[in-house]
Amino acid sequence: MKICIIGGGLTGLVAAHLLSSKCDVNLFEKKIQAGGCLSSYHINNYWIEEYYHHCFSSDNFLFSLLATLNLKDQLEWINATSGYYVENTIYPLNxxxxxxxxxxxxxxxxxxxxxxxxxxxxxxxxxxxxxxxxxxxxxxxxxxxxxxxxxxxxxxxxxxxxxxxxxxxxxxxxxxxxxxxxSGEHLGYLKGGFHQLIEALEGSIQTKGGKIQLKSPVSKIRHLNEAWDVDGTTYDTIISTIPPQELERIGGPKCTNIPYQGAACMTIGLDREVTQGIYWLNMKDPAPYGAIISHTNFIPPERYGEHIVYLASYYSGKLPQNIDRQMFADFCHRFSVKKEEIHWTRMAVDPWAGPIYTLGYRSLIPTYEQNGLFMSGMFSFPNYPERSMDGAVRAGVEVAERITKVNDRE
Ligand SMILES: Cc1cc2nc3c(=O)[nH]c(=O)nc-3n(C[C@H](O)[C@H](O)[C@H](O)COP(=O)(O)OP(=O)(O)OC[C@H]3O[C@@H](n4cnc5c(N)ncnc54)[C@H](O)[C@@H]3O)c2cc1C
Known part of the structure; x- marks a missing residue:
């Protein structure tokens, strides 16, 4: 069976990892690297996620994948502190x-x-x-x-x-x-970063004969008799992990729109910590970001040789103009951080960062399969009522199981 997978985020990679030994798998990712929302920056000699990530003790699908890829021993459980920023004061709440x-x-x-x-x-x-x-x-x-x-x-x-x-x-x-x-909540992190999970999946897919094509956005799909045309090549099956409305734009089936929001996240490498030891600080005061996530108040800064902070914000519709400048200026002013204390900044923006779980969301979730095209990802049932790494792994596992059944019948 010849399969086209659209999207090289965690869902697409997991499906490709499970199907590559049995089928002819071609995975297409539009960006220069795989990972989607779980992509990482390579800074100096370390990897750090573009968007803050941790896992929870109930993430069983993720744990079993990590075990298969010999990464489970890298998981560490750390006390993760949180607090509120109200009227210019930090309140730890642990x-x-x-x-x-x-x-x-x-x-x-x-x-x-x-x-x-x-x-x-x-x-x-x-x-x-x-x-x-x-x-x-x-x-x-x-x-x-x-x-x-x-x-x-x-x-x-x-x-x-x-x-x-x-x-x-x-x-x-x-x-x-x-x-x-x-003393608070224990959250999980993969020692060395979740980049290792993405790298291990890519390695496994390629070892089993699957192909990963980066910088390759799928631009047109068309249903043929019992098959699909994808940008001029014929496939028996498509697995789409991209938002249903994006799939519809390139020729996929008509679906009800899933409301999505974008994420704009600034990562800063700096000399010192600023949130009084707190990992996750929610902003109650108005600010151009909703939370400050001090990664190195969770994972020790010695591993990076510097402190790392995320300024996290979500948006709907158009990305607010100059959001990066506003975030940076507010952060430096609010926490009296001098320019010379900053080592670097990076800005990540994803217009499809997550569904908005509005009233009646369940009825919007698209049908799983239509004419040999499978839709599985952030928007589907394994990620209801919140998308997560665990949900992405489960979405990849479930779609691979369904296709394996069809493949075994043929
Ligand atoms: C800010 C933020 C923080 C998060 N924190 C956590 C956390 O702490 N813990 C946790 O468990 N989860 C967290 N998540 C959620 C987790 O990262 C996602 O649920 C998961 O990575 C989604 O994977 P996916 O493959 O379903 O989707 P995506 O990662 O969105 O992958 C879809 C891929 O499809 C590609 N694509 C789109 N269109 C095309 C096309 N036409 N052709 C080819 N490729 C295309 C995209 O480039 C992308 O790589 C966070 C997410 C965000 C945004």
Missing amino acids: TPTQILRYPYLSLFDKMKLAMLTIRSKNINVNELDHVSAEQFITESLGKTVYTSFFEPLLNSKFGENRKTISAAWLLSRIAIRSNRGI
Whole structure:
């Protein structure tokens, strides 16, 4: 069976890795390197993700892939601290004492919040697909908990779209992040960076005879009798991992639009740390970024010979003009960072960084297969109600299993 895979992100790479030994696999990636949202920069002598990444203790599909690729021993679990930036002050929110000291919620609100966190694991999130996060939190915990705690989180992640986000998304985030001990949350990272996962997948595909073509955007697909034409070459099957509306633009089936948002993320290498030891700092004060993620408050700076900080923002529609300059100026001013303390900056922008999990999102998810064209990726069920590395691995595994069944029948 001759298969065309569109997209060399994690989903496409996993599908190619599993199918290359049984089928004739050609993977096309439009960018100069594979990895998609999980691509990395090579700086000095190390690799660092273009967008901050960590994994969670429930990421079983990812762990089994890492084991197959002999990378599981590289996984390390580290205490990852978080906090809020409110009225020019950093509030760590990790230990019970720190949470009790946070002045923007009453003790009663904090207790209600703790109860919801405990309850979240037993809530069926699918049933909350049509309830907004704002409505759910306001009705169950009160307006103050929404405005003082959840609204900044939703704002940093979805901006203006925050009002349309379903409670399914929010509750699944609360459940996944409730695995915390007395000193905070433990998150996973691949020692040496997730770049190794991408490199190992590329190596495995090529060893098994699969082909990866970089700088090769697929521009036109056409359904033939029992086959597909992809830019002039005939394939038995296509696996598309790109957004359904992008697929439709190049000749794929008509689908309901999945709402997507873009990410604009500045990475900065610098002399010192600025967030008082906190890894993930949510901005409640207005700023051109929604969170500051100090990677080297998670992974020791000694491994890099410098400190690394991400300024994270999401956008809808057009990328805000001069966002990079605004982010940089705000960061330097807010944290009194001098120009000479900065070693380098890089800016990553992806207009298809993630679906917006609006009310009724489940009904937008496209049909899995149409005439031998399979759609699997960030937008499909394994990534509902949040996309992740684990979801991408699962999307790749599931589509490979379906195609293997078809291949075995023929
Ligand atoms: C800011 C940010 C932070 C994140 N942090 C985490 C985290 O901490 N933990 C976690 O688990 N997950 C995280 N994720 C999510 C995770 O990175 C993604 O879910 C996963 O990498 C998606 O993989 P994918 O292959 O489905 O999609 P993508 O990575 O989007 O891959 C799709 C690929 O298709 C290519 N493409 C598009 N059109 C064409 C075309 N016409 N022809 C050929 N190629 C094409 C694109 O260039 C891209 O490489 C984060 C994502 C972002 C954006």
